[in-house]
Amino acid sequence: MIKVILVHPKYGGNVGSVARVMKNFGFKELRIVGDRKIINDEAKMMAVHAKDILEKAKFYETFDSAIEDLDFIIATSGARGGDRNLKRVPITPRELAEKIKEVRGNIGLVFGREDDGLYNEELDKCDLLVSIPTSEEYPIMNLSHAVAVILYELYISKVGNKFLDINIREASKEDKELLIKKFNEFIDKKDIPEHKKELCKIIFKRLVNRAFITGKEAWTLMSAFK
Incomplete structure (x- = not known):
């Protein structure tokens, strides 16, 4: 079971949009490290028909408490490293979709702050880092857009082309x-x-x-x- 974890989000609109894309792709549990005040009118407006995910969201005071019952923790980041920063050597969302099939238990998919992302000490507590390939001209994505891309890859890996299984006969x-x-x-x-x-x-x-x-x-x- 995958839990989406937002670490100290700043904008209610982003949280509402995250709830909406979670509903789009069949993910149900939202965890938030931060204050309940983030579920404001803007969040509810952006969630549209996913208000139930906001209402059931679980809140935590610390990052540690949000992940303590999880078996596998996946961090996400727009900042990528190399030999000089091995903590930030990532895989792509598509690679994640394949690897996650082998993981059992409760899984946390962690997204950082809109401005600063996840801190190094938070990354240290995660098992894997995922980053979305983007243009160098503007590499950092909006929070809800990043959630949408990753959840889409996980969803499509799970269902394949079943949603296209409509009654059309190919020409013989x-x-x-x-x-x-x-x-x-x-x-x-x-x-x-x-x-x-x-x-x-x-x-x-x-x-x-x-x-x-x-x-x-x-x-x-x-x-x-x-």
Whole structure:
């Protein structure tokens, strides 16, 4: 079970937006290190239909108390390190989505302050660091946007393409062959040079084979060429 932990957030609007994206991707438990006053009118407005997550949010006075019952703790940061700062050598959200499948127990996903992020002493208490690849021109993301990106990767890794499993039949090999045949017959009847006819046939065949069209789309095009 993944718990989203916000460490001393400064803006109620961000907290409300975090609750909203948690609801979007099926995450339920929000922990906040800080004052309950952060759940203000702006937070409730930004949460929209995720006010229940704000109402059930758990508050803690210290970072240690917020993580003491967790089995695995993941820190997030926009500041990345290297050989001189091994504490800030991160993995990407997509890599996290794969690694987290092997983790059992209660997991904490920790997000730092909007201005200063997580302090080094807080990072020391975490098991893993995640950072979102961004443009060097403006690398630091808004808190709720960063939460959205990471929760999306965790969610899509879990559900795969199930949400796209709708009742659409892909065009069969026979559908495609018949479509190409009807197109070729259509082109043969046109008053254009032979070399252009052949080129049109080749291009159309490539387009059909590359497009992953549905059966319905293939038969609609056939009707037009008829």
